[in-house]
Amino acid sequence: MNENAPQKTAKGMAAPRAAGPTAIRVPHAAARAQIVAILRAWGVGAAHADAAGELLTYADLRGVESHGLAMMANYETHKGQGSFVPAPEVTLVRETPALALLDGGAGMGHHPAIRGMELAIEKCAKIGIAAVTVRNSWHFGAAGYYAEMAVKRGFIGMVTTSVWNNAVVPTYAAEAMLGTNPIALAAPARRNPPFVFDMASSTVAAGKVQLAAILGKPIPVGWSVNERGEPETDSQRAWDHRALTPLGGTPEMSSHKGYGLGAMVEILSGTLSGARHAAVEKHHGRNRRPFNVGHFFLAIDPAAMRGDDGFADQLDELIDALRAAKPVDPRQPVLVAGDPERAKHAERSRDGIPYAPALVARVRKMAEAAGCDYMLEDEVR
């Protein structure tokens, strides 16, 4: 692992490491137990630690390594910086039949996020639609997880979150203002697995830039910009500077759309909940902690909207049609959102999650420092 990584990641999210041929396979239950054990040893509350273990393992099982075990390095750094309260109380600030606002108590985001989506689902079951926001929260893992919670009840789930660090450069700007502000939507099919869409509003994740830097490869025009706002193709400089483009990449390729999506996510997650905006903090030269991140959860009951149970069948038809589209290359069929992650999940549930030796070594040190058991290598099959 890059020796600089811990410091760099303090600026933002951890990045996927190239697990490579020497990867160590760890059963997901062991990875999860390890995450929970370390967090508990740090004084993180039980509900928060369990939720984090659930979310990080969910991400690693699906190949979204940027939101998996690798996040523990970030959490450790941020613990030292007082970025989050270990064992906060999550409180219900406000509630109506169709809406609710939670306060995350300045702790980790996973637990209040689960409570937020649970509440949205519960209200949606009664009234057909509901939205819940969470403020005073922090990193909540992969947004798709919460959207999928709604699907398990037959609902459409939509989820967005703001992010505390300035990572994405608005169109025409030469400095990062917004976070990677993800948007997720999941919807239930009948014969097919659900539609599960989860995208950051940047062109690529910071981790893709880091991976190119580790491999010494250039990155394409449109992934990242330099301090003058010009395309940066040197992956190491791009990783050091950390200024991602919004989806689209360049003005010519409609980066204003990705920028607009990022702002839309910021409004739903941050302005609607009354959380803090990383862009406003930067504008005023501030960098306050805890970060006060906001989340948005929406659930819609298709049966209540349509008056029948035909939604899942109709979504099957749409999914079938998209999958049957003539492919560019017959060896790479056309996919539907959620397909790549599902394939990874099947393989990794069976064979274990592949982790880079450097990451496993880092976690061992973390466990030793925290005074808890080390659980990864003993479990390797």
Added chain:
Amino acid sequence: MNENAPQKTAKGMAAPRAAGPTAIRVPHAAARAQIVAILRAWGVGAAHADAAGELLTYADLRGVESHGLAMMANYETHKGQGSFVPAPEVTLVRETPALALLDGGAGMGHHPAIRGMELAIEKCAKIGIAAVTVRNSWHFGAAGYYAEMAVKRGFIGMVTTSVWNNAVVPTYAAEAMLGTNPIALAAPARRNPPFVFDMASSTVAAGKVQLAAILGKPIPVGWSVNERGEPETDSQRAWDHRALTPLGGTPEMSSHKGYGLGAMVEILSGTLSGARHAAVEKHHGRNRRPFNVGHFFLAIDPAAMRGDDGFADQLDELIDALRAAKPVDPRQPVLVAGDPERAKHAERSRDGIPYAPALVARVRKMAEAAGCDYMLEDEVR
């Protein structure tokens, strides 16, 4: 105007014409009256004609020419093809306190869309959030218009629509399946004008490709693909083939995100309402008319969510921060969604809407053929 244009546009949306230096300036009230007069002469119902006049003029005033007067050529073609019922009844299929489903009666989309958003706003005012879908509808103009309706009541508005023609090629596919499936979100600020975001989920509008073809210029890699799914840079061939990329443009630049957004819009607009999917029609080799397009309207009351009236003030802070971001070029400041359209609106409200002589000539013929007054040139100042 390209002589082939009417036939081409029958395949999809009209495209912006280069108005050029010989453009004729028409006061927006005259353009609107002309649109309404022609539609009425065709037998379109009064509410439908008025709504179309409102929407097309809204788009032209804001510089979104693809959704303005130029649409009349499409509407004329589709009238001949029986693509829409001129004077349908719009019916309320289902209603709950927080949801409603309208049937557009196979007519034009503008009027049922206005009714849909009005209903969502009315319900939102009582319960804090509401969603309305419309099925059996058609082209409804610029999605941002309806999102802005919510803003006038202090609410967040979100709008999506499906589209009846196959224009956008999924990642890894070699044929168009989805429509340009737009998503719009508007939110009220206090000191600043509202945030009004409205994007098609394709990298660029078909009209940008047509404009390059008219000007004889190549288009960049990532706007369009050929029948093998490879990037097409010849603008005339790209316009003939009409296969746009999803936002992102290429797999390397994360076109799967734009594709996922387009599918998300298709689900909210089409599957949730029980409308027809263009992708499913194509999959089965069908091309039925009327098209049965679906729309989705969501309104959220920030005051009901937050329990205070601080949303608009906080959005001001976010907008201020984004506008103050260091620009690449001081002559091109950083913008916020809605800014470019607002600048056009101010200028065109004052000086009239610039139309290409060929478009004006086309509309004159349309008015003559319909037996109604021609109102554009007489009003030119």
